[in-house]
Amino acid sequence: MTLATLRRLALPCALAVLAGCSKSAAPGRAMAPTPGAGGTLAVAASVCNRHLLKIEDVAGILSAPIIGTQPLPGDAQSCEFVTASFPAIMVSVRPGLGRTTLDAWAMGKMPLNSGPLPGVGDGAVWLDTLHEVIAQKNALLCDIQVRGGGSDFALNSNALPGVLGALCNRIFAAY
Helix, strand or coil: HHHHEEEHHHHHHHHHHHHHEEEEEEECCCCCCEHHHHHHHCCCCCCCCCCCHHHHHHHEEEEECEEEEEEEECEEEEEEEEECCCEEEEEEEEEECCCCCHHHHHCCCCCCCCCEECCCCCEEEEEHHHHHEEEEEEEEEEEEECCCCCCHHHCCCCHHHHHHHHHHHHHCCCC
């Protein structure tokens, strides 16, 4: 199986698992955070709708300029920072799923290799093949993936995990 095939398969699988575990708002409706089990906040609107991350926060990650944000259809807890072409930065935040999701990656139960990413939340892993950080703090999941490759990145690939991890820490600080 080629790397391109793995990338095409991994993202839809991960999104399907996460979407199946999340609540979504009615189309066109952004909901405010609501109290969840154990006193945690349930995220009912995406990071983009809540303005926890802005275009200027992700500027410089991709070589193409970010021109806006858009929701992911059927997933009120995720959004994309988009360019005029394919490269994009996808951000998902899900309450209550952080520990379970991170443990599955860290214990090798997922289909791709991951490595620890220190200094992010209560724990994080980096998926080099998908250019993705998966982190958790107080069971809140932060998942940021940069879609694209090679010339699509403005950053050195060694800097990407730290930059995405810092974005997750920024999101965690808002809770």
